[in-house]
Amino acid sequence: MRDAMLVTAxxxxxxxxxxxxxxxxxxxAVFNTAMTGYTEIITDPSxxxxxxxxxxxxxxxxxxxxxxxxxxxxxVSGLVTRAMTGHPxxxxxxxxxxxxxxxxxxxxxxxxxxxxxxxxxxxxxxxPVAMGSGxxxxxxxxxxAAAPRMTGQDLASVVTTPEPYRVExxxxxxxxxxxxxDLGVKRDILGNLxxxxxxxxxLPAWATAEKVLGHSPSGVFLSNGPGDPEPLTGVVETVQxxxxxxxxxxxxxxxxxxxxxxxxxxxxxxxxxxxGNHPVRRLDDGxxxxxxxxxxxxxxxxxxxxxxxxxxxxxxxxxxxxERVDSVYGEIVTTHQNLNDGTLEGMRLVEIxxxxxxxxxxxxxxxxxxxxxxxxxxxxxxxGDDAGAD
Numbered sequence: 001m002r003d004a005m006l007v008t009a010x011x012x013x014x015x016x017x018x019x020x021x022x023x024x025x026x027x028x029a030v031f032n033t034a035m036t037g038y039t040e041i042i043t044d045p046s047x048x049x050x051x052x053x054x055x056x057x058x059x060x061x062x063x064x065x066x067x068x069x070x071x072x073x074x075x076v077s078g079l080v081t082r083a084m085t086g087h088p089x090x091x092x093x094x095x096x097x098x099x100x101x102x103x104x105x106x107x108x109x110x111x112x113x114x115x116x117x118x119x120x121x122x123x124x125x126x127x128p129v130a131m132g133s134g135x136x137x138x139x140x141x142x143x144x145a146a147a148p149r150m151t152g153q154d155l156a157s158v159v160t161t162p163e164p165y166r167v168e169x170x171x172x173x174x175x176x177x178x179x180x181x182d183l184g185v186k187r188d189i190l191g192n193l194x195x196x197x198x199x200x201x202x203l204p205a206w207a208t209a210e211k212v213l214g215h216s217p218s219g220v221f222l223s224n225g226p227g228d229p230e231p232l233t234g235v236v237e238t239v240q241x242x243x244x245x246x247x248x249x250x251x252x253x254x255x256x257x258x259x260x261x262x263x264x265x266x267x268x269x270x271x272x273x274x275x276g277n278h279p280v281r282r283l284d285d286g287x288x289x290x291x292x293x294x295x296x297x298x299x300x301x302x303x304x305x306x307x308x309x310x311x312x313x314x315x316x317x318x319x320x321x322x323e324r325v326d327s328v329y330g331e332i333v334t335t336h337q338n339l340n341d342g343t344l345e346g347m348r349l350v351e352i353x354x355x356x357x358x359x360x361x362x363x364x365x366x367x368x369x370x371x372x373x374x375x376x377x378x379x380x381x382x383x384g385d386d387a388g389a390d
Contacts, residue, residue: 004109006051006080006117006131007140009147010124014117019084020101020108024132024140026147027051027077030296031118033275037365038097042076042106043069045159045184046252046294048226049150051078051129052274055118059110060085063093064100070186070364074104075159075226078131080117084110107132125270126150126296150296151268155227156183156235156253160205171197176218176381179203181235183253184225188364192374193221198381206234209241219247219381222254224360229256229266229297236260243329243352249377250356252295258356259299259347262327269343272296273358276366279339280346280359283318288339291359292366298343298358301325301334316342353380 004018008029031053032041038059041052059081079101088096101108109131121127128147130140160182167190169175175197180190182202193200201215205225212220220242222235239261242248250258256266273293280291302309304325312320320342321334329352336346336357348355361370 001110002133004131004133005135005137005140006109006112006129007137007144008120009128009144011141012120013137014112016080016109016112018108018133019098019110020079021105022133023107024130024135024143025051025078025107026128026130026143028126028150028296029053029080029117029121029129030126030272030274031055031114031121032294033277034292034365035276037276039064039068040070040188040365042074042079043071044186044294045071045075046224046226047076048155048159048184049077049153050226051080051131052076053080053114053117053121054082055114057082058085059083060088060097062090063088063096065090065092066094067092070188074101074106076106079106079108080112080114080131081108081110082112082114084108121271126272151228152231153227154231156205156225156232159184159226161202162204164201164203167194167200167202169194169197169199171195173197174199175378177201177215178219178221178381179212179215179217180221180223181205181207181212181238181254183223183232183235183257185223186362186364188362189221189223189251192362192371196374196378198378205232207238209238212238212242213245217246219249219377221377222248222250222257222356224252224254224294226253228268229253229260232257232260243349243354247377247380248354249373249380251360252358255346255356255358256295256297256299258354259301262329262332262349263304265300265303266297267300269296269298273338273340276363278359281337281339283335283337289369290367291370292363293359295358299347301332301344301347304332312342316340355380
C-alpha cells in the first residue's frame with residue numbers, strides 16, 4: 001500500500017493508504033451508511049461521478065461475488081474506507097475487493113478517518129474531492145476545486161445502454177412485456193420484474209414515446225440513475241408522451257423524472273440519502289418501512305401549488321408535504337415521506353395509472369420491506385386500481 005491523500009473542494013485534507021488502482025480520481029463525495037452490500041454499492045450505476053465514503057468500519061470481509069454486482073463494471077469514481085480486509089472469508093467469494101478494484105481501475109483509499117470525513121460532508125454538504133497517490137496536497141486541492149458539481153450534469157446518458165436488449169422471464173407463462181427505460185438500471189430490478197412473469201425490453205435513455213409504445217408494453221418502468229434530473233428534458237418529454245397510455249412505475253431518478261413530467265421541480269439535497277437504513281412512512285396507513293436509498297436530488301410537489309413549503313419545527317410530520325396537488329394530468333397524491341428530513345418519497349397519479357417512489361424496493365443491498373411495490377406494479381398492469389396500496 002502507498003501513502004495517499006484525499007482533499008475536499010473546500011481544502012480539508014484526509015490522509016490514508018491506496019488499496020485500489022494507482023493514480024488520482026475526482027468526484028462528488030457522499031457517505032453511505034449501509035453496513036453490508038459494498039459490492040452492490042460500487043456497481044450501482046447511480047454512483048457514476050461520485051466517491052463513496054463507507055461509514056461502516058470494516059469493508060471487504062466477504063470479498064466480491066460477481067452474482068451480487070449490479071452492472072458489468074464498477075460505477076463509482078472512488079471508494080473510501082476506514083479499514084479494508086485484504087484476505088476475505090466467504091464461500092461465495094469470487095475474489096477479494098482490493099483485487100477487484102485494481103482490476104477495474106478504481107482508485108480506493110483505506111485507513112482514512114471516515115468519521116471525520118462523514119461529519120465534514122454532513123456539515124458542509126456533498127462536494128467534489130480529489131484523492132489518490134502520486135500527487136501532493138496542492139495538486140489535489142486544485143483538482144478538487146476544478147471538479148464539476150453534480151447539479152446540471154446529465155449522467156444518465158453516460159451509463160444507459162447504447163442498444164436495446166431483452167431479458168426473458170424464467171416463467172414460461174409470461175405475464176406480458178415491460179419496457180424499462182434505462183437511466184442507470186440495476187440488475188436486481190430487472191430480476192424482480194422477470195421473476196414476476198414479465199419479459200423486459202430495456203431501452204436507452206433517449207428512447208422516444210413512439211419507440212416505447214411500438215413494443216406494445218403491458219407497462220413502462222423508469223429506472224434509477226445518476227446525476228441531476230432537470231437536464232433530462234428528452235426523457236421527461238418521453239414520459240409525458242406515455243402518461244395515460246400505459247401503466248408506469250418509476251424509482252429513484254425515475255421518480256424525479258415523473259415529478260418533472262407532471263410539472264413539478266426538483267432540488268439538490270445537502271448530502272443526499274445513501275444507505276440501507278432510511279425510515280419511510282406510508283401515508284395511507286402510517287406503516288414505516290426501512291428502505292435502501294441512493295440519491296442526491298428530491299421532488300418538490302409544493303412547486304405545483306404556488307405555495308412555499310412550511311418550515312420544519314421538531315420531528316417530521318405530514319404537514320411538510322402537500323397531501324394532494326393538481327397538475328395537467330389530474331390530481332396527484334403524496335404516498336410516502338422520509339422520516340429523517342420529511343422529503344417526498346412517493347407519489348401516485350389518481351386519474352392515470354402511474355406511481356413512483358424515491359427509494360429502492362429491490363434493495364440490493366438493503367432491507368426488503370418494500371418488495372411489494374413490484375407486485376403493486378404487476379396489479380396495475382393487470383388492470384387493478386390499487387396503486388395506492390401494497
